[in-house]
Amino acid sequence: MRGSETVAGIDIGSRSIELVVLLDQKIVHQAKVPTTFDPLGQCKKLMENAKPSRMVATGYGRKLFADSSGEVQVETITEIQAYALGARHLFPEAQTILDIGGQDTKVILLTPAGRVAKFEMNDRCAAGTGKFLEFMATALQIPLESFGEFALASDRRIQINSMCTVFAESEATSLMARGEGPENIAMGLHLAIVQRTMAMLRRIGMESPLLFAGGVAHNPCIRMLLEELLGEPLIVPENPDMVGALGAALYGTRSR
Numbered sequence: 001m002r003g004s005e006t007v008a009g010i011d012i013g014s015r016s017i018e019l020v021v022l023l024d025q026k027i028v029h030q031a032k033v034p035t036t037f038d039p040l041g042q043c044k045k046l047m048e049n050a051k052p053s054r055m056v057a058t059g060y061g062r063k064l065f066a067d068s069s070g071e072v073q074v075e076t077i078t079e080i081q082a083y084a085l086g087a088r089h090l091f092p093e094a095q096t097i098l099d100i101g102g103q104d105t106k107v108i109l110l111t112p113a114g115r116v117a118k119f120e121m122n123d124r125c126a127a128g129t130g131k132f133l134e135f136m137a138t139a140l141q142i143p144l145e146s147f148g149e150f151a152l153a154s155d156r157r158i159q160i161n162s163m164c165t166v167f168a169e170s171e172a173t174s175l176m177a178r179g180e181g182p183e184n185i186a187m188g189l190h191l192a193i194v195q196r197t198m199a200m201l202r203r204i205g206m207e208s209p210l211l212f213a214g215g216v217a218h219n220p221c222i223r224m225l226l227e228e229l230l231g232e233p234l235i236v237p238e239n240p241d242m243v244g245a246l247g248a249a250l251y252g253t254r255s256r
């Protein structure tokens with residue numbers, strides 16, 4: 001990378017798009033917009049105040065964005081690479097990365113040098129993802145942003161057996177009909193996600209410390225349950241949903 005060049009990383013996910021702009025390895029601009037049904041239009045809005053010298057895209061929409069970038073050449077990297085780079089830059093001690101995003105859940109195990117040793121990804125359905133939480137918050141008529149706090153007000157833990165959004169909603173409706181408190185149902189839904197995530201962490205052979213990235217890392221109930229079942233504290237970045245975009249930008253600083 002040449003001196004004083006700005007490098008941007010953009011992470012185009014199913015629910016949100018994040019942008020990070022670096023100058024001399026330092027963040028000089030970051031922003032986030034919802035993806036909507038017009039991701040390219042949203043990317044254009046996000047880029048209005050950013051004029052980077054280089055650009056790297058990651059996430060579901062990376063190829064779409066790169067193919068439509070016009071005169072600006074856009075490199076692409078996978079989300080797995082981007083999260084590994086972003087996480088290790090922020091916390092060099094991180095050994096395992098968990099990202100619960102809008103449409104998928106990723107678990108990445110790193111080598112001591114920070115390379116990807118192996119990973120597991122659940123991207124075949126909404127089970128265990130942010131979309132599941134969003135769907136269930138809507139079903140219980142609780143704003144998604146306060147769903148975690150709502151669940152923390154529970155007075156007992158119940159087991160939700162289905163992770164399919166359709167069957168889980170039916171199970172939650174049956175519980176409500178039997179007089180179960182909505183806070184307890186919300187806690188059961190959160191617990192179901194964390195138990196599913198724990199199974200992924202065990203399969204990959206998780207090593208500590210664990211860095212929790214992605215939008216669901218803002219949810220206090222998910223964080224609490226993870227720390228409880230792991231028996232240790234998590235690393236949660238100040239802006240957990242920016243880790244992928246940061247990693248993409250960092251890749252841009254290295255690949256020339």
